[in-house]
Amino acid sequence: MKAKRTPVYRALDEVVAEQMRKDPEFALYHLVECAKDPEPRVFLRALKQLADSQPGGLAAVARRAGVDRAGLHRALAGPAVPNWATVTRVLRALDLSLGFQRDAPAVPPAPRKRVRA
Numbered sequence: 797m798k799a800k801r802t803p804v805y806r807a808l809d810e811v812v813a814e815q816m817r818k819d820p821e822f823a824l825y826h827l828v829e830c831a832k833d834p835e836p837r838v839f840l841r842a843l844k845q846l847a848d849s850q851p852g853g854l855a856a857v858a859r860r861a862g863v864d865r866a867g868l869h870r871a872l873a874g875p876a877v878p879n880w881a882t883v884t885r886v887l888r889a890l891d892l893s894l895g896f897q898r899d900a901p902a903v904p905p906a907p908r909k910r911v912r913a
């Protein structure tokens with residue numbers, strides 16, 4: 797009787813981190829798209845996945861950012877939202893910078909009424 801092979805399941809974070817390692821363009825696209833989500837935890841999870849995908853993993857990124865590895869893990873994966881200084885330090889450690897652009901208005905402005913003098 798042959799032994800049944802059990803399928804190997806991997807965590808989503810592992811799969812995304814592996815894809816980020818293979819394709820840096822995907823990594824940036826994923827991070828930008830997650831930043832558009834109104835829930836900050838979505839962006840922080842993507843940032844953690846990107847940090848995990850780096851050589852040396854989260855520990856190396858924490859070292860470059862000058863923060864404690866366990867503290868960084870809690871900041872990016874915990875229930876609380878980290879402060880802005882921590883996020884910017886991690887972005888700098890990943891050689892990333894933020895850029896801003898104005899979105900197109902969702903609803904065009906109403907036409908102005910002409911006032912007769």
